[in-house]
Amino acid sequence: MKTAGIIIVLLAGALLLYATRDFPPWGALDSPASTHVSPRYLQKAMEETAVPNVVTAVLADYRGFDTMFETTVIFCAGIGCFILLRVFRQRPGDRYYRHIATEITLHIKGGRIPKKSSEFERIDALWTPYDLIIKTVCRILVPFIQLFALYVIAHGHHSPGGGFQGGVILGASVILLAISHNMRTAIDRFSEKTNNLLMAIGVFIYTGIGTVCILLGAGFLDYRSLSAVLFVDKIMARSHGIFGVEIGVGITVMAVMISIYNNLASAGKQDEGL
Amino acid sequence: MSELIPLIVAKYNYWLYIILMMIGLYAMIAKNNLVKKLVGMNIFQTSIILFYVSIGCKKGGTIPIIHHGIHAGRHVVDPAHYVNPLPHVLMLTAIVVSVSTLGVALALAVKIYNRYKTLEEDEILARLRAK
Amino acid sequence: MNDHTPALLIILPLLFAFMVSGMAWIKKSLCYPLAVAGSGLCAFFSIRVFTHVLRHGTMQYSLGGWEAPWGIGYHVDLLNGVVLVAVSVLAFINMIATRKAAAIQFPEKEGAFYALYLLFIVGLVGIVATGDLFNLYVLLEVASLTSYALIALGEGRAPLSSLNYLYMGTIGGCFYLLGVGYLYIMTGSLNMADVASLLPPLYESGAIWVAFTFCMVGIGVKMAFFPLHVWLPNAYTYAPSAVSSLIAPLMTKVMVYVMIRLMISVFCVDFAFSVLDLGSAMVWLSILAIVMGAALALAQKNLKRLFCYIIVSEIGYMVGGAWLGNAAGMTGAILHILNDALMTICLFLAAGTIHYRINNLDLDHLQGLFGRMPVTMACLVAAGLSIIGVPPTCGFFSKWYLITGALQAGQYGFMAALLFSSLVNVILFFRVFEIGYYGDPGHGHMHGSSPETRTEAPAAMLAPLLILSAGLVVMGVFTGTIVAAVIDPIIPAGLAR
Numbered sequence: 001m002k003t004a005g006i007i008i009v010l011l012a013g014a015l016l017l018y019a020t021r022d023f024p025p026w027g028a029l030d031s032p033a034s035t036h037v038s039p040r041y042l043q044k045a046m047e048e049t050a051v052p053n054v055v056t057a058v059l060a061d062y063r064g065f066d067t068m069f070e071t072t073v074i075f076c077a078g079i080g081c082f083i084l085l086r087v088f089r090q091r092p093g094d095r096y097y098r099h100i101a102t103e104i105t106l107h108i109k110g111g112r113i114p115k116k117s118s119e120f121e122r123i124d125a126l127w128t129p130y131d132l133i134i135k136t137v138c139r140i141l142v143p144f145i146q147l148f149a150l151y152v153i154a155h156g157h158h159s160p161g162g163g164f165q166g167g168v169i170l171g172a173s174v175i176l177l178a179i180s181h182n183m184r185t186a187i188d189r190f191s192e193k194t195n196n197l198l199m200a201i202g203v204f205i206y207t208g209i210g211t212v213c214i215l216l217g218a219g220f221l222d223y224r225s226l227s228a229v230l231f232v233d234k235i236m237a238r239s240h241g242i243f244g245v246e247i248g249v250g251i252t253v254m255a256v257m258i259s260i261y262n263n264l265a266s267a268g269k270q271d272e273g274l
Numbered sequence: 275m276s277e278l279i280p281l282i283v284a285k286y287n288y289w290l291y292i293i294l295m296m297i298g299l300y301a302m303i304a305k306n307n308l309v310k311k312l313v314g315m316n317i318f319q320t321s322i323i324l325f326y327v328s329i330g331c332k333k334g335g336t337i338p339i340i341h342h343g344i345h346a347g348r349h350v351v352d353p354a355h356y357v358n359p360l361p362h363v364l365m366l367t368a369i370v371v372s373v374s375t376l377g378v379a380l381a382l383a384v385k386i387y388n389r390y391k392t393l394e395e396d397e398i399l400a401r402l403r404a405k
Numbered sequence: 406m407n408d409h410t411p412a413l414l415i416i417l418p419l420l421f422a423f424m425v426s427g428m429a430w431i432k433k434s435l436c437y438p439l440a441v442a443g444s445g446l447c448a449f450f451s452i453r454v455f456t457h458v459l460r461h462g463t464m465q466y467s468l469g470g471w472e473a474p475w476g477i478g479y480h481v482d483l484l485n486g487v488v489l490v491a492v493s494v495l496a497f498i499n500m501i502a503t504r505k506a507a508a509i510q511f512p513e514k515e516g517a518f519y520a521l522y523l524l525f526i527v528g529l530v531g532i533v534a535t536g537d538l539f540n541l542y543v544l545l546e547v548a549s550l551t552s553y554a555l556i557a558l559g560e561g562r563a564p565l566s567s568l569n570y571l572y573m574g575t576i577g578g579c580f581y582l583l584g585v586g587y588l589y590i591m592t593g594s595l596n597m598a599d600v601a602s603l604l605p606p607l608y609e610s611g612a613i614w615v616a617f618t619f620c621m622v623g624i625g626v627k628m629a630f631f632p633l634h635v636w637l638p639n640a641y642t643y644a645p646s647a648v649s650s651l652i653a654p655l656m657t658k659v660m661v662y663v664m665i666r667l668m669i670s671v672f673c674v675d676f677a678f679s680v681l682d683l684g685s686a687m688v689w690l691s692i693l694a695i696v697m698g699a700a701l702a703l704a705q706k707n708l709k710r711l712f713c714y715i716i717v718s719e720i721g722y723m724v725g726g727a728w729l730g731n732a733a734g735m736t737g738a739i740l741h742i743l744n745d746a747l748m749t750i751c752l753f754l755a756a757g758t759i760h761y762r763i764n765n766l767d768l769d770h771l772q773g774l775f776g777r778m779p780v781t782m783a784c785l786v787a788a789g790l791s792i793i794g795v796p797p798t799c800g801f802f803s804k805w806y807l808i809t810g811a812l813q814a815g816q817y818g819f820m821a822a823l824l825f826s827s828l829v830n831v832i833l834f835f836r837v838f839e840i841g842y843y844g845d846p847g848h849g850h851m852h853g854s855s856p857e858t859r860t861e862a863p864a865a866m867l868a869p870l871l872i873l874s875a876g877l878v879v880m881g882v883f884t885g886t887i888v889a890a891v892i893d894p895i896i897p898a899g900l901a902r
Contacts, residue, residue, distance in 0.1 A: 036593030
């Protein structure tokens with residue numbers, strides 16, 4: 001296998017390197033890529049979409065159809081991890097309980113699951129001692145992280161950011177809770193059903209905005225027609241349409257990140273995690 | 275020789291990315307461990323992303339956020355001042371695709387590990403042949 | 406352009422996919438009806454788009470209201486249209502036929518399964534309808550990711566086979582992306598028609614033919630062209646039966662469509678045949694693919710694995726036909742895309758039906774099946790005859806065009822390979838028929854299933870199979886109409902007639 005690998009790699013590398021002879025130099029201002037399609041994006045983005053961040057304008061408006069399928073790809077990954085790993089009915093495995101007052105640990109092997117009680121707390125198999133600093137600091141930080149994530153989503157028009165970036169940060173805030181406390185705490189606060197529903201709702205918002213554009217008379221994902229519903233002129237309608245789809249993207253990305261983490265870290269049981 | 279130096283200076287970035295791509299491709303083909311193949315896949319996809327982004331580079335260009343605000347004024351936007359935004363857009367998509375593929379591949383690796391208790395491809399094939 | 410059907414074709418199954426996945430957590434019983442509605446609407450709109458293109462010519466649709474090349478454009482002509490109809494109708498029929506099998510194999514995750522099913526259809530339909538190179542890559546990844554997840558749901562070696570498919574498929578997709586990147590750096594555009602207009606002055610440049618090579622190799626990995634086919638037998642054999650009858654007929658044929666689209670519309674035929682002069686080399690590779698596919702199929706002991714190697718052989722027919730360089734060959738290749746999709750879905754649905762009843766597809770377990778499952782085996786016979794190439798089934802006519810094209814181009818090796826492959830198919834299928842007809846059901850390794858359960862499959866699974874098998878003959882009879890109305894206008898003028 002290694003020799004086959006070396007031969008393939010050398011052949012492919014040689015072909016690719018040979019082709020760079022004809023490339024325009026790095027950073028050239030007159031290369032075909034810099035002069036053919038993209039100058040129009042830079043020149044007209046402000047006057048056609050009122051969005052200064054040209055990357056967001058191209059991503060969500062000019063090539064918004066691609067972004068819808070990008071969001072679909074990440075939705076597929078979330079559903080794929082769920083369908084491959086998730087086990088619903090499991091035999092209760094070994095469980096560990098700790099008596100809070102005396103700090104004695106009980107190891108219960110299978111059988112019936114004890115009811116919840118205030119004197120015993122359930123701990124993970126890979127349990128580390130209670131760490132006040134980490135738990136408190138992470139608990140305090142989570143709302144600020146989420147606030148920053150919402151800022152990144154909303155400010156994608158004016159600075160680097162947007163739905164994907166903000167969605168990942170939102171997902172990270174819940175995963176932080178899962179890492180610093182334990183997975184059951186995070187799932188209690190943000191249940192699996194809510195998560196999976198949000199996965200579908202986010203992309204549905206994106207496609208739904210496009211369908212609303214059709215119903216209002218223009219083409220698919222043509223935000224001009226939203227001016228009738230939002231009571232603004234056509235250019236601001238584009239800006240608001242871009243914002244709407246970014247929200248949809250952010251919701252889906254957050255839900256998918258949390259779902260993939262939960263399924264992978266617990267190998268589908270969503271019971272104990274890292 | 276004297277025309278080789280300008281050639282290298284003009285195109286060395288593409289050569290570096292192609293070398294990275296080939297490192298990733300070699301790892302995907304030749305390595306035995308399933309997770310090392312995954313790492314190779316990530317290297318391969320990341321180097322393609324770097325390649326695309328370097329297509330959009332312009333000498334002296336700044337990030338493609340049009341100057342706006344109170345002091346900007348309504349001057350005509352000169353595309354030569356801003357980096358090409360289109361490769362950045364395409365690569366946002368490629369990054370998301372790469373993450374999604376990584377997620378599904380890791381889920382498959384977890385399933386394989388649960389069944390065969392190993393992640394080395396030759397051990398798994400030996401076990402399958404022995405059955 | 407007030408007709409939104411090209412967009413509705415894709416959006417409706419997408420919306421229904423999200424609704425199905427959400428509905429799985431609210432009310433499970435609604436998942437299957439919503440899924441059928443989604444794929445049925447896709448089939449309906451694709452037929453509407455195709456009839457529109459038949460009557461009025463090429464359909465263009467600009468998404469987001471931006472004209473290509475600044476926005477993404479859909480460009481549906483007769484080639485797209487007919488492949489769209491094939492893909493969406495076959496996927497819809499398969500969803501109905503595999504309902505019972507899916508209910509048994511994925512009891513608690515039906516919602517997620519049907520969501521992935523619909524998203525796979527969306528990916529394939531999008532690949533066929535789009536006119537933008539990068540959009541094609543994104544939709545290729547949608548289709549690929551869903552297929553990796555769906556294939557891994559099988560038992561036994563399925564996750565390992567799916568992971569190997571994932572690695573090879575990602576290499577293929579990334580090679581295609583590299584090819585598109587090289588095209589972008591030389592032309593500055595991503596729209597297919599725009600690139601085609603910008604390419605002719607650049608034909609001599611090295612970057613363009615390297616771009617062509619990488620695109621073709623990438624697509625070749627995904628379409629399982631020998632020797633890049635190594636992922637296919639394991640992936641399709643160990644996949645669950647509901648999944649293999651969806652993915653096996655459609656995925657590789659859509660990739661053949663992409664290859665033909667790149668050859669005809671992006672790098673035009675002058676480039677492929679005159680500038681690069683690759684015709685003979687590709688035909689020799691196809692001969693190798695056909696012969697190796699046939700030879701490896703002879704050694705197989707499992708019915709589904711046998712069918713997988715037949716697919717490898719059939720891909721060789723299509724690639725060779727496209728690269729023959731004349732109109733008859735290209736006609737044969739395009740006709741074979743449609744015919745092979747139909748034949749393969751009949752084969753895999755029959756295999757799935759047999760698996761539903763006797764749970765084992767090894768050839769020695771198929772003894773006496775003609776007596777117990779007569780209708781299923783009759784459909785298998787029809788599909789087998791079509792693959793062999795017996796008139797009036799459709800397989801005969803596409804082989805006829807391919808052989809005519811080979812004779813016209815002077816590629817006698819290709820013609821010999823086609824005839825050799827037909828001979829091997831005769832041996833393969835008659836071996837299966839012999840086991841099914843003459844074997845005694847009492848012999849063989851039957852593991853404790855009582856005789857009364859081994860009866861014919863339920864009508865819900867048989868009716869679609871019968872419709873599809875009848876379709877084989879109908880397609881054959883109407884070949885002349887199809888070629889004259891649909892395929893002849895597509896053939897570019899540069900190919901010899």
